[in-house]
Amino acid sequence: MKKLWALFFFFWPLVALIVCWIAPDRGWWFPSEAKSPLGSRIDDLFYLILVIVTVVFIGTQFALGYVLWKGATKEEGSEAYFSHGSHSLELIWTVVPAFVLVFIALYQMDVWAEFRVKSYYPEETLKDGPMMEVKARQFEWRIRYPEPGKDLQNQPQPGDLYTVNEMHVPTGKPVKFNLRTDDVQHAFFAPQLRVKQDAVAGLIIPVWFMIEEAGDYDLVCAELCGWGHYKMRATIVAEPEEKVAEYIEQLQADQNYDGVAADEDDE
């Protein structure tokens, strides 16, 4: 019985490892590989940590199982090993993890800086103003583009173009937008892009990402914002720059359509 218990503590980490091993094939893994360069770097970091952690996991669980097994197989009546600890062991298992942890911490810094520190943003985004404003509200995403040829202002302008739950962005270049909220806190979460940023009442937060591949990407809300939190569903449509321009023109045409003279409006 004792041995069985010791084996029990060997057995379950094994199951855990196997589950993780087969998970990607069964779709229990990232929704897709990262579709933005920064996202790929996040994935790389994830896998790096995964490796480190897996090693630690196997090591510690194995050690635990091992000492239990030793305890289980100890002969009846034999004495426990009397020891208050070991100074050198303590030193080793303080210094080694410390080293690993500091390494992980330092290694991450620049990805974080690129994502969040304004002066590290890609040059293009620094040069141009934000492309649009994404405003979360209970329970939808409102996107406001400036009138073509104009810059985005913090205050809505008469010529601004609006859409709801659909965000068109050009591929192949960094896109920066202003994230805001109309009411409570929300979070802009694009799983395939690995982008997440809260929208905080009272702040305008610039966010950027870059998509290489044209396609539709999910945009969901990741901060509890009320009963409809789960249904703040939107799409990020990534398409070549010309198409985005076309789309915006179309948007402008639609918006200026007054129901009578369709043709007069487009000059």
Added chain:
Amino acid sequence: MAHEENGGHLNYFAVFIALCVFTGLSVVFDLLKFENRLITIVLVLAVAVAKAMCVMMFFMHLKFEGNWKYVLLAPTTILAIGLPLALLPDIGVAYYTPLAPQAGEWGEEMQAYKASHHGSGHAESPDAE
């Protein structure tokens, strides 16, 4: 208790006088209206710290207590100073554009208002009527 051999009526009275003088000082600093408001702030806060030290040392007998006082008060002080400091980069100065209308649109309106109201009308004495 250790302070007994030390304490005396007179002693406390001196502390009391010191506290009163300090209070007077902070009022005086306020009335002096320094060019730079910062000077006032630093001065009155320094006075406050001095007063606090007096109260703690003498009235609360810390001067006469054992070393446990450091064990208790050092972490407390660190936390008490550390918390506002840690909040500063986020709340005190906003890294991202703050949208306080007070600073923007409203601010202009208020500036105009203040300019037009400068020194007029509102000379009522504050409070308690």
Added chain:
Amino acid sequence: MSSHAQQPSAVKMGIPIPDSKLGMWLFLGTEIMFFTAFIGSYIVLRLGSPGWPTSSEDTHISVVFGGVNTFVLIVSSYCVVVAHEAMAQKLFGKARQYLLITFALACVFLGIKSMEYYGKFSHDIIPGRIPETPTQAIAKVDRELETVVRARFAVYTDGEDEADVNVPEARDLATVSAQLDVFANGDEGDAARRETAKADLRLYSEWQNLHQHIVANVSLEDVPQAAGPGYLKAREQLAEGEALPTLKIGEVEGLVKKLKSDVDYGPAVKAGVFDPHPVLYGNLFASIYFLMTGFHAIHVIVGMILFGLALGSKLDESWTDWVENSGLYWHFVDLVWIFLFPLLYIV
């Protein structure tokens, strides 16, 4: 007490101060963190708010009151020390005397504090109610004036015995005013009442002028039905499509002053309408002021209860620890004030 008191107790481990005092000090440690949260929030919020109100015109804060209260607390702290000293020397009469003074000083402190509060209330310096721009200030006058008008009209509608004006509800002020008009210009009913009705109608139309100006500053075509005559006159001078110039706060101040000096409804307006006075960040200021001083006041009251209990007993040796510990607590209350005073009143 418990069974071990009788046994020859071997030396317990620990530090050479009584449990109660140690407990009190630890408790004060938690209290320090409690006020740290308030004071820290105040400091950072204030640094993050450009244009914090500092002039006493806006905040109605007076260094004199704060200073006097500081002094009061210092004296009381001193008295507590003396009382504790007296307890240690077994001079219980003297201790009682000084505790009484402390207690009285606490009352004085609260008295002055409530005067300050009263001063704030009388200027409607209450969190959530302070207009932060001239526009908001005007809107606030409008709302308050409306309340006054409603209250005045309610006299005719609610009072069942007053059959002379037969108006079912005051909800629709325009209808009420129309009926009141008939009543006031007719010759039925009490003559004095007809006079008041006239006054109320004047007040109503003054308010309507203001109200329409704010809410219905629209093109000529859709002038609201219940618009006041002053408003209509102003509109007539405009060309089609033009809007009235926006109200200046000065005009509204003038209006309020005028209304308040009216013999008939002046007192009612005075009671119900505050002088418009926008204060940037006034609400945040008021929130912090009331919360911090409020919690300090609660601590003062707790201290008074502690002293009250001691005073209510026959003060003897068994109360020495009590007096010492409530003294410690009291000094802490003093300490908090020592920081609140410069932070709230001076800085």
Added chain:
Amino acid sequence: MATITPAIESHSDGHSHDHDHHEIGFVSKYIFSTDHKMIGIQFLVTTLVMLMAGGALALAVRWQLAFPWESMPVIGKLLFSGEGGQISPEFYTMLFTMHASVMIFLVIIPILAGAFGNFLIPLQIGADDMAFPVLNMLSYWFMWPAIVCFGASFFVGGATAGPAAGWTSYPLLSALVESAPGSGSAQTFWLLGLTFVGVSSMMGSVNYMTTIINMRAPGMTLFRMPLTIWSMFITAILQAFALPVLTAAGFMLLTDRILGTCFFIPSGIIVNNAPETVGGGQPLLWQHLFWFYSHPAVYIMLLPAMGMVSDMLACMSRKPVFGYKPMVYSMAAIAGLGFIVWGHHMFTSGMNPALGMTFMTSTMMIALPSAIKTFNWIGTIWGGNVRFNTVMLNCAGFVAMFIVGGLSGIFMAAVPVDIYFHDTYFIVAHFHYVLFGSTLFGVFAAITFWFPKMFGRTMNETVGKWHFVLTFVGFNGTFFPMHLLGIAGMPRRYANPYLHPYLEHLLPMNQFITFSAILMGFAQFLLLGNFLYSMFCGKKVGRNPWGANGLEWSAPSPPGHGNFDVPPVCYRGPYEYSSPEAKALGQDFILQTTPPPEMPESTPEPASA
């Protein structure tokens, strides 16, 4: 009581002490008792009941996630017959909010500090009671208004209105009544409940610190204290210094809601057509203040379990704790670092990125002391005469689960990775591993271990083992797959994740999780049943059934009023299992009160069982 009552059946009910004023009646003995042991047991029973309540709420959460919008059997009918047993999105929000609030504020914190802290501190340091018994009683009774307030917040508005902001209660959702229609008084009650638990914990912590500092038995030096005591002490310190900040913040939020202040409400916000807000406060301030408490709180919810597990592992391995001092120092380090890592909950909240880096580094560093502790636990078992009983199994489960929970913490501590993981089920997996996986397994072990001291009887081994296995299997089946859900990008707090195409294929996985959760949930009836049954019908045992060393084992089981029949004197550290000294006595343990042979006996040695 001055006589030595010999052993075994020295039940406290045998004699009543002549208290100054009155006899100990039923009420003052079992209800308004000031005896730390009774208060501890009161806490224990209350929290176990709350565990079931919180677990039932969790099962309702799970039901919705496995069978969205389908009416819930039994519980659904009971709770909201109006909706035909169907969960509305509002109700879902209430469910997980209350699940977390109950579990954290009414189960984990009070079961560790309240139940075991109360029961063990005086016994293990050799005091006859807490320093302030009345305060102690109050700290228990202040939990009840909290329970009432939480309960009220759940029920005042029916199935559509309740505290709707999660246990983290972020403004503006929690500050503006209009943003969650119907949450009006419910959220207010919730905040009041929070304040009451705060007051209760604060009373407890001051009491514990005073007791531990000042009431140790002669010879009980700081470094002879069992790790349980150290952990309780450090927990109390954490509580004393972190909790007031939350209480203060709670008051601010409360006044924001009901008195019109604006600490957390910026101006110019229009929610649900309500009038525009005036103000100037900042929502992020709440998050900072909240996590300034709630991060230390997660260690409040772990450290005592760590301490108790160290005790039990040593006893069940018949070995001294490996590296006693490093254990103490690492707990202190966890406490110290615990105060400067709170920002890791706010990496994506829009806080200053420089802070993000600082918090990342400190968070990484806090894994170090945890690592030291983990290795020391394994070192403790290593080479021991391991007894595979319920206590040991749960302790080993604790260590195994803590490693998993801690390691997932490393992913999130890395800011860039947390950008993706924040507010997904990866987080949910992480904290259930540390909260349930470690803390509760530690608690299960502790209940079994100290049960004899509480009631003079042991719990049933077979049932205990079944409980362990079923819980362990159910637990891992429930929470391990949640890591994968998180990696798949499933956000938390979603009433219906399958609305989003990229999550649709996760439904079967969620159903599996739910079934595992039901298994685990029902396994808890074994624990309760075992507890109740053994309380009255368990096997009677003497003072020291485990052959353990601590002072508490030299007292009668259960100890009478005043605890020790002989005032204990402590001669050595708590973990001298299998020491030469012990062997000289022909046993593998040696009570802390046993005088060394060369010393003249100053006090009569207590009769040990």
